[in-house]
Amino acid sequence: MKLQKEFDHLFENFSTGVVFHDAQSQVLFANPEALRILGLSLDQMLGKTAADPHWRFIREDQSLMPLDEFPVKQVIASGKPIKNLVLGILRSDIDHPIWAMCNAHPEFDQAGNLYQVVVNFIDITERRNASEQLKNSLQFTKDLIGSMKEGFIVVDSQWIIKDVNPAFCLMTGFSHEELVGQKRPYTYWPAEEVNNLKRACDDIASNVRESYELIFMRKDESRFPVIASPSVVKNNKGEVISFISTITDISERKESELKIKAALEEAKSAAIIKSRFLDTAAHELRTPVSAFSLLLQLTQKKLEQGIAVEMPILIRMRKQVDRISDLVVELMDVSRLERGVLNLKLKKTDIASMIASCLDDFRLRAPNRKLHFHRPDAPIEITIDPLRINQVISNLIDNALKYSFEDSPIEVSISTTQTHLCVSVKDQGHGITDEKQKDLFAPFSRGSDELTDKSGGLGLGLFISREIVTLHGGTMGVKSTIGEGSTFYFELPLDKK
Amino acid sequence: MNKTILIIEDEEEILYTLKDFLEIEGYQVLTALNGFEAIQLLEKSVMPNLILLDMKMPIMNGWEFAATFLAKYDHKCPIVITTAAGDAAQRAKDIKANDWISKPFDLDTLLEKIKKNES
Numbered sequence: 001m002k003l004q005k006e007f008d009h010l011f012e013n014f015s016t017g018v019v020f021h022d023a024q025s026q027v028l029f030a031n032p033e034a035l036r037i038l039g040l041s042l043d044q045m046l047g048k049t050a051a052d053p054h055w056r057f058i059r060e061d062q063s064l065m066p067l068d069e070f071p072v073k074q075v076i077a078s079g080k081p082i083k084n085l086v087l088g089i090l091r092s093d094i095d096h097p098i099w100a101m102c103n104a105h106p107e108f109d110q111a112g113n114l115y116q117v118v119v120n121f122i123d124i125t126e127r128r129n130a131s132e133q134l135k136n137s138l139q140f141t142k143d144l145i146g147s148m149k150e151g152f153i154v155v156d157s158q159w160i161i162k163d164v165n166p167a168f169c170l171m172t173g174f175s176h177e178e179l180v181g182q183k184r185p186y187t188y189w190p191a192e193e194v195n196n197l198k199r200a201c202d203d204i205a206s207n208v209r210e211s212y213e214l215i216f217m218r219k220d221e222s223r224f225p226v227i228a229s230p231s232v233v234k235n236n237k238g239e240v241i242s243f244i245s246t247i248t249d250i251s252e253r254k255e256s257e258l259k260i261k262a263a264l265e266e267a268k269s270a271a272i273i274k275s276r277f278l279d280t281a282a283h284e285l286r287t288p289v290s291a292f293s294l295l296l297q298l299t300q301k302k303l304e305q306g307i308a309v310e311m312p313i314l315i316r317m318r319k320q321v322d323r324i325s326d327l328v329v330e331l332m333d334v335s336r337l338e339r340g341v342l343n344l345k346l347k348k349t350d351i352a353s354m355i356a357s358c359l360d361d362f363r364l365r366a367p368n369r370k371l372h373f374h375r376p377d378a379p380i381e382i383t384i385d386p387l388r389i390n391q392v393i394s395n396l397i398d399n400a401l402k403y404s405f406e407d408s409p410i411e412v413s414i415s416t417t418q419t420h421l422c423v424s425v426k427d428q429g430h431g432i433t434d435e436k437q438k439d440l441f442a443p444f445s446r447g448s449d450e451l452t453d454k455s456g457g458l459g460l461g462l463f464i465s466r467e468i469v470t471l472h473g474g475t476m477g478v479k480s481t482i483g484e485g486s487t488f489y490f491e492l493p494l495d496k497k
Numbered sequence: 498m499n500k501t502i503l504i505i506e507d508e509e510e511i512l513y514t515l516k517d518f519l520e521i522e523g524y525q526v527l528t529a530l531n532g533f534e535a536i537q538l539l540e541k542s543v544m545p546n547l548i549l550l551d552m553k554m555p556i557m558n559g560w561e562f563a564a565t566f567l568a569k570y571d572h573k574c575p576i577v578i579t580t581a582a583g584d585a586a587q588r589a590k591d592i593k594a595n596d597w598i599s600k601p602f603d604l605d606t607l608l609e610k611i612k613k614n615e616s
Contacts, residue, residue, distance in 0.1 A: 283581070286581060286600070286601060287508060287511075289601065290508075290511060290600055290601035291508065291510040291511050291514065293601055293603070294511060294514040294515065294518075294604065295510075295514050297518070297603060297604045298514050298517055298518050298521075298604070301518060301521055301604065302521065305521060307521065316510060316514075319510070320510065
């Protein structure tokens, strides 16, 4: 009796649903847990068969389970037990299925006939939801790593590659198969980097830093810089099972870094040139200003002492002011060129006559020098800014006079082709080395050593001249031989007919 | 007797303006366009009462002249340097000159310095 009571108690409180069916699948008995799971009362269940529309089950794939697949029906049909069948129970009172894991076994009488089927099942809804969620989140992680732009790599404690993501393969040019399971971990390690990488690996194994800058190697053996951000995966014994890391290709970043560095260097040297220029300009202006000031003071003294002031001293003053004026004009030209606002006033001009009169002026200024002009007899008409081209020619002749000897001749020539006009100024000075020729037309380049030659000016003449020629659509250049002299020339396009 | 001043200056305009001025003030003026010319001049003529020395000159500059002069004549004649550099006093010290005047200068200040240092 006591045993029966215990058995009854057990039955009532079982956490497994138990249903007894007869050989026609009529329900003989169901325990409270079965009723709870099925959402039915005992009255609703007793005497019902499997065919009763109350039972609606779905398979694992959510499709409706046909009658003959019901556990009880299967056992009745086969006479064999069913183990671990997962099915969903559709209840009218709940909008989602209750999932259950079923076992069912037949009971045979002494004659060997099946007389009873015992079905037991447990509610696995929660467990199944949890497993669904896990599956989903696992899939999500897989998709994430698969679609990441960064490379992702998993290696075991011996640094053998366990897995890589598509981005890693793309980055290195290796296929998944070529990388995973490679006995040697050196597929993407360039030979010269092996020690660095080994050191990084030891580092990671003992004490992971946030990131490492490394050099990896592609399948085609080209190198590229990367940043690796590793983490260690340990089991619950604290042993290392694997290392995982994102790998980011930083070649673009490195390239930009180099470009920025180069640009910075350029800017720095430009700044130095500019400040040196400012210094030179100030110095150049100081001399004529000084001289002019002294001349004025001298004039004052003379007047104080009743000494006559004569024209020559005024001419000397004038000369200094002109020097200052020239320097200022040069500075303004350079400023206009820098800002791109030097405007040409174009006019149809007989350039041959223009050069001829320019040379006449020079002959007045330097009567001891030999200046020759080689030209065709006819006038040469061309649309130019006559003031500016005159500036260019004067600059070239000035230089020629400055850098050659008193008795050496200066030859100025003009010639034309079908499309262009060429003017050249040839001197027999020292000549210019190839080295110096490179920077000749650059702004602020001076012909001679600054300490010994004060008459160098600002070194802007050739720069400005070439800019003017370029604005006219022409080119300017120099040919020189050491010991023989130099020829400065420029070409201008003739007017189109 | 009038005192003599030697001006060593490579800017001709400045050189001759100073000459004119100092002559009005009653000095005898000798001129040289660079250190080399100056040394040659000193060999041929009497020792001046003051040397006005520019620093940046071609062929032989102020430093070189001072070294040569002091080696040859010791401190027989006071030297006043003229310079546009910011550290004029230091430069004067460096070459053992007696005094300095910064460029650009005015004639009155120049006269003061001359009167102060002439031998």
